[in-house]
Amino acid sequence: MGAVILGTGSCLPDRVLSNHDLEKIVETSDEWIRTRTGIKTRRISGKGEEAYRLATVAGQRAMEMAGVTAEEIDLIVVATISSHMLMPSCACFVQKELGAVKAFAFDINAACSGFLFGLDMVDKYLRADREKKILLIGAETLSSHTDWEDRNTCILFGDGAGAVVMGYRDEARGVVASNLFSDGNLWSLLCMHAAPSCNPDLNPPQHPGTHILMEGREVFKYAVKAMEGAVLDLLAREKVDLDTIGLMIPHQANIRILNKLVSRLGLPAEKVFINVQKYGNTSAASIPIALDEASREGRLKPDDLLLVCSFGGGFTWGAALVRW
Numbered sequence: 339m340g341a342v343i344l345g346t347g348s349c350l351p352d353r354v355l356s357n358h359d360l361e362k363i364v365e366t367s368d369e370w371i372r373t374r375t376g377i378k379t380r381r382i383s384g385k386g387e388e389a390y391r392l393a394t395v396a397g398q399r400a401m402e403m404a405g406v407t408a409e410e411i412d413l414i415v416v417a418t419i420s421s422h423m424l425m426p427s428c429a430c431f432v433q434k435e436l437g438a439v440k441a442f443a444f445d446i447n448a449a450c451s452g453f454l455f456g457l458d459m460v461d462k463y464l465r466a467d468r469e470k471k472i473l474l475i476g477a478e479t480l481s482s483h484t485d486w487e488d489r490n491t492c493i494l495f496g497d498g499a500g501a502v503v504m505g506y507r508d509e510a511r512g513v514v515a516s517n518l519f520s521d522g523n524l525w526s527l528l529c530m531h532a533a534p535s536c537n538p539d540l541n542p543p544q545h546p547g548t549h550i551l552m553e554g555r556e557v558f559k560y561a562v563k564a565m566e567g568a569v570l571d572l573l574a575r576e577k578v579d580l581d582t583i584g585l586m587i588p589h590q591a592n593i594r595i596l597n598k599l600v601s602r603l604g605l606p607a608e609k610v611f612i613n614v615q616k617y618g619n620t621s622a623a624s625i626p627i628a629l630d631e632a633s634r635e636g637r638l639k640p641d642d643l644l645l646v647c648s649f650g651g652g653f654t655w656g657a658a659l660v661r662w
C-alpha cells in the first residue's frame with residue numbers, strides 16, 4: 339500500500355549529437371568515448387526545447403498513460419539543475435504550460451539524484467495526503483552548462499526529460515522504501531557554479547563560469563562504492579533478496595560505472611536497464627526516461643520489484659525499491 343506510479347512519459351530533443359560530431363569539436367574519438375563511457379549519441383536541445391518544454395511534453399505523456407487530466411494534478415515537482423531561469427521554477431513554467439490550474443509547483447536540486455530524492459518525497463507526501471495526484475519530473479538541458487572545449491566533460495552529458503504521475507492506492511504495490519545520502523564535503527569533485535554574484539564580496543576569487551567541473555576518476559570511484567552501499571543496505575533493511583529483483587534502473591551515468599556496480603552486486607545483465615548509449619548522462623532526467631522506456635517496452639510486469647539507484651553532484655546518492 340503506498341505511492342503508486344500511475345503513468346510514465348518522456349521527451350528528448352530532436353537533435354542527435356554523435357561521437358563523430360564531437361570529434362570535430364574537441365580532440366577525441368568515437369572509439370575512446372565508446373570504450374570509456376559506453377555513449378554513442380546524446381540529444382542536444384535546439385530552439386523551443388528548454389527544460390520546461392521537454393518537461394511539459396514528458397508530463398503530458400505520463401498523464402495520458404495514467405488517465406489523469408492536468409486539472410486533476412495537485413502538485414508538480416521538477417528535479418533539475420539546468421532550468422532556463424532560476425526564478426520562477428521550472429515546475430511553475432510546466433504548471434502554466436499544462437494548465438494545471440490547482441497545482442502548486444516547485445523544483446528540487448539533488449543533481450543526478452534529483453528524481454530519486456523526489457520519489458521519496460512524493461511517497462511520503464502521498465502517505466500523508468492520500469487524495470492527491472502528483473506529477474514528478476526530471477528535466478535537464480545540461481548542454482547549456484557544458485564547456486564545449488573540455489573533452490573530459492562535454493562527451494558525457496545530454497538533454498531530456500522524464501515524468502511520472504503518482505497517486506496513493508490501497509494495493510500491494512508502489513514505493514516500498516528508499517535509502518538516501520548526501521556528503522557536501524565532496525562538493526568540489528563534481529560541481530557547477532552559479533552566475534557571478536552582484537555582490538562582489540560573494541564571488542570566488544576566480545569565477546570559473548557556470549559549466550560543469552568534474553574530477554572524473556574520483557567521481558567514478560565514489561559512485562560505484564556509494565551506489566553499491568546504498569543498494570545493499572536497503573535490501574538488508576527491507577529483508578529483500580537480490581534474486582527477487584525484477585529489474586534495476588540505475589542512473590545512466592556511464593557504462594563502466596554501471597558494469598562495475600552490477601558485477602559487484604552480482605545481478606545478471608538482463609535484469610539491468612541501460613540506455614546510456616543513446617542519451618548519455620541526462621542527470622535528473624536519466625532515471626525517469628529509462629523508466630518510461632522500460633515500461634513501454636514491457637520490461638516491467640505487474641508485481642515486479644524494481645530497484646532504482648543513483649549518484650550525483652553534492653555528493654548525493656541512494657536507492658529505492660518499487661513494487662510495480
Ligand code: COA
Binds near residue numbers: 365370552594
Ligand atoms: N577523448 C580522448 N582522450 C581523453 C578524453 C576524451 N574525451 N578525455 C580525457 N582524455 C584523456 C586524458 O587527457 C588523459 O590523457 P593523458 O593520459 O595523456 O593525461 C587520458 O585520456 C586518461 O584520462 P582520465 O581522466 O584518467 O580517463 P578515465 O579513464 O578516468 O576516463 C572518464 C574519464 C570521465 C570517462 C571517467 O573518469 C569517468 O567515467 N568518470 C565518471 C564520470 C561521471 O560519470 N560523472 C557523472 C556522475 S553523475
